[in-house]
Amino acid sequence: xxxxIQQKCVPCESDIPPMKKDEIAEFLKEVPEWKIVKKDGVxxxxxxxxxxxxxxxxxxxxxxxxxxxEEGHHPVIKLTWGRVTVEWxxxxxxxxxxxxxxxxxxxxxxxxx
Numbered sequence: 001x002x003x004x005i006q007q008k009c010v011p012c013e014s015d016i017p018p019m020k021k022d023e024i025a026e027f028l029k030e031v032p033e034w035k036i037v038k039k040d041g042v043x044x045x046x047x048x049x050x051x052x053x054x055x056x057x058x059x060x061x062x063x064x065x066x067x068x069x070e071e072g073h074h075p076v077i078k079l080t081w082g083r084v085t086v087e088w089x090x091x092x093x094x095x096x097x098x099x100x101x102x103x104x105x106x107x108x109x110x111x112x113x
Contacts, residue, residue: 004030004105009071010098018043018095027101034104036096037087043096044089045104049111054081063110073099075107 004027019027024036024043034045051057061079064086068074078085086107088100 004102005109007098007102009073009102011072012090012093012097012099014092016093016097018090018093019097024096027098031101031104031108033108039087042089042094044087045096045100046085046087047104047107049084049086051082051084057082057084060084060110064107067106067110068103071099071103071106073103075103 028034028036031045034047037044037046049057049060051060057079061077061084064075064077064084073088073090076087086104088103088107089095090097090100
């Protein structure tokens, strides 16, 4: 995961194909706490994070938002009392890209802090 954390997202053009199954499996080894889910046939990386209260969950959400802005890659974030769910995928290719795994790793790193 350390290598992914140190990388930056790159602009992703819509003519780039989404990652294939074997590529996803390799990158998933770097962020094993994340799960692959399908929404409307599109693969997403998804993880639920638990916190002791709403304030901690909100602070985490804000940190994820900050790195999303820095990297120019934005997730879907669901914030509820003591819980945050984050989903990464690349909208314009309708699937997963290396950027999603970079951001999943960075999100997990924030959770450790």
